[in-house]
Amino acid sequence: MGIPADVVSKVSADWGKVGGDLGSLGAILFEKMFTARPNTQDYFAAFKGKSMSELKADPALKTHGAKVLSLVDTMVKNATDEGKLKSAVAEFVKNHKARNVGLDLIAGTKPELIAAIVQAGGANADAWGTFLDAFIGLVKAAS
Numbered sequence: 508m509g510i511p512a513d514v515v516s517k518v519s520a521d522w523g524k525v526g527g528d529l530g531s532l533g534a535i536l537f538e539k540m541f542t543a544r545p546n547t548q549d550y551f552a553a554f555k556g557k558s559m560s561e562l563k564a565d566p567a568l569k570t571h572g573a574k575v576l577s578l579v580d581t582m583v584k585n586a587t588d589e590g591k592l593k594s595a596v597a598e599f600v601k602n603h604k605a606r607n608v609g610l611d612l613i614a615g616t617k618p619e620l621i622a623a624i625v626q627a628g629g630a631n632a633d634a635w636g637t638f639l640d641a642f643i644g645l646v647k648a649a650s
């Protein structure tokens with residue numbers, strides 16, 4: 508199985524453009540996620556109850572965003588190492604289960620993440636779709 512080589516190469520090319528500043532990309536992701544699915548904001552103690560303009564002024568949006576995107580960074584950089592992907596996803600699923608964040612909430616992030624990457628300059632939305640489907644498949648298997 509594994510992720511197709513052309514998908515890995517397109518996603519890696521995009522990541523070279525947008526993955527250098529995980530904080531900024533993470534802040535874009537949070538803005539999209541909290542706008543599209545306002546209930547997700549409540550899961551983050553640091554963000555709960557804040558307006559979008561307060562969030563945009565809060566440096567924590569970038570620091571938390573960078574944390575979230577660090578898993579995407581690991582996935583892209585180890586896309587051909589199935590063992591490493593599985594262990595990273597297993598830890599992620601365990602940590603998120605403990606916060607009541609399950610498969611549906613995680614899978615819902617897919618279009619928001621693709622939109623954030625495209626907004627930041629990524630060019631391969633379709634490849635990201637395939638890549639994130641593989642990620643969601645691993646999440647499902649580990650859930």
Ligand code: HEM
Binds near residue numbers: 550551552579608616
């Ligand atoms: C593709 C989707 C996602 C990825 C890659 C991701 C990744 C991460 C990573 C790497 C961390 C830091 C490590 C940790 O504390 O576990 C984190 C923290 C967290 N995530 Fe996620 N996450 C995703 C989706 C979500 C969603 C949908 C929610 C809630 C609805 C969520 C809620 C949280 C919370 C509450 C934290 C802790 C933040 C803190 O430090 O206070 N995550 N996430």
